[in-house]
Amino acid sequence: MEKHRGPGKANREGISILELSTLFPDEDTAAAWFEALVWPDGRQCPRCGCTDTRETAATAGLPYHCRGCGKGFSVRIGTALERSKVPLRKWVFAIYLEMTSLKGVSSMKLHRDIGVTQKTAWFMLHRIREAWGEEQQEAFSGPVEADEAYFGGLRANMHKDRRRELTGRGTVGKTAVAGMKDRNTNRVAAQVVPATDGETLQAFVRDHAEAEAVVYTDEHRAYAGLSPDYNHEAVQHSVGEYVRGQAHTQGIESFWSMLKRAHKGVYHKLSPKHLDRYVREFAGRHNVRGLDTLDQMATVAVGLVGKRLMYRQLIADNGLDSGARS
Template identity: 65%
Template sequence: MACPAKRRTVTAWFVLHRIREAWASERDALFSGPVEADETYMGGRRKNMPKAKRQALRGRGPVGKAAVVGARYRTTKRVSARVVKSTDALTLQGFVRERAEPGTKVFTDESRAYHGPTDGFEHEAVNHSVDEYGRGMAHSNGIESFWSILKRAHKGTFHKISEKHLQRYVNEFAGRHNVREADTIRQMESVVVGLVGKRLMYRDRMA
C-alpha cells in the first residue's frame, strides 16, 4: 500500500490499522443458531526464533504463542474471534456464553475446557484424538477452516504479528470473512459503517 500511495510504510500501516478498527464489532457478535466454537494458537515456529527466545521458552506445543478463541454461526457463516490470555474452562465457556444465545446448539472438539456448566445450551463434541471429525451435525470444520485462512495470511503476507496488535488482525480477517460474499460496494459500506464513532489515534496504536 505504501508504494502505490507514495506514503511512508509507517503511515500506510497506521491507515490499515484504522481500517481494521472498523471491524472491531465483529468480535462482539451474538449468534442465535447452531454455533461452532474452537481455539487456535498464533505464533512463529520455535526453530525460527532467536536462540535466546527459544531457550527462554519452557514446555511444548502452544508455549510462547497467543491464543485465539472463535465462534462460527452456521446459518450465516459469520465468524467472531477474540485473543485471550488463557484457554481454561472459565475463559472458553465464558466466550461461548457471550457469543451464543440461550438454547443454542454448540459444537466443539473434545477439549475438556468446553465441558462443564452449559446452562441453556445443547453441547455436542467430536473427538479428534480418535480421528473423529464429524458425526452428523456435530463438527467444528467451519471455524477450523477460518483458522487456516488466518494462519495462511500470517505466514504468507504479514510474517510477523505481535501479540500487541494481533486482535486487530483477527478483527480484519473475521470482518473480511463475514462480507466475502457481498459485492465491492457492500463491503465498502460495511467498513464505513464500522468506522462511525471510532477513531484510532497514533498514540493508542503505539501504547
C-alpha cells in the first residue's frame, strides 16, 4: 500500500478510500478487523465472558456458540453495533468517512456514499458517536485555556418572525458549551453546560484541570473564583486585549471555530437535544488526530465496546428541541 500523509498532519499516515477498499474487500475482512479489536486476547462470549467458544453455522447473524452459557453471539453483541443489520464492511467505511472528514460528515452524504437510507445513516453516525462516551479523561496538567461558546439558532435557518424576535438578544435561543484545551498535550475537553455562571464554569475547570495548573481565560467574571486553587490569568477581550505574554485563549477558540464551521457548513442545525453528542465527537476526534488513520478508526471501534444506543432512546423526548436530522 502506498504511504502518504494524513491531511494537515505531516507526522501521520493516512489512507485513501481506494486503499481502504483494498484492505476491506468483503464482509469477512471487516468482521476479522472488528474481532481483533473487540477481542484482543481471543474470542470470548460477550454475554458471560467465557472463552470456551466455537464457530457454528451462522444463524440469525450469530456465527459463534458459547459452551459456557449455551448462547450464540457475534462481534456486534455488547457493542453499539448490536442489533444493527448494516453489514460490517459498511460500518468500516462509515467510521473511515467520519474520521477523515475534518468538519464531520452529514447523514445525507453518508447515505449516498455507502448506500443506506438517510434515516439509517443518521442512526449509524449517532452510534459511532457513542465511542466517545462520557468517560472522564485524565485531568489536564496545563497550562490550559478555558472558554465557553454558544451553538444553535443560525438566523439563516429561522423564520423571519423568529429572527425579528431574537434581534439584539445575544445568546437567547442558543446552547452553552464549556471547553478547555491543554497546551502541553493539545487535548481538548468540552461539554454542554446548563449555564455559564461561576458555579458551573468553575466546576467544569475543576473537573478537568489539576489543582495549581495555569489556567488562561477571558475576562468573564464567572472564572474569577479560580484563584487561589489555580494560577489564573485573564485577557481583557472587551478592551481589545487578546494576547498578553503567554495569556490567551486562541487554542480553544480554534476548536470552537472548527465546530462552528461544521455547524454552518455540514450539519446546518445542531439541536439542543443532540448537541452534546456532536461536541463529544469533535473533542474525541481532535484528541486522536495525531494518530494514523487506521489507528483513529481502531480507537472508535474499541470505544464502541460496552456501549448501546437504541433508536427509541435516540428519538425519545427529553424536553429539548430535536430539530432536523443531519
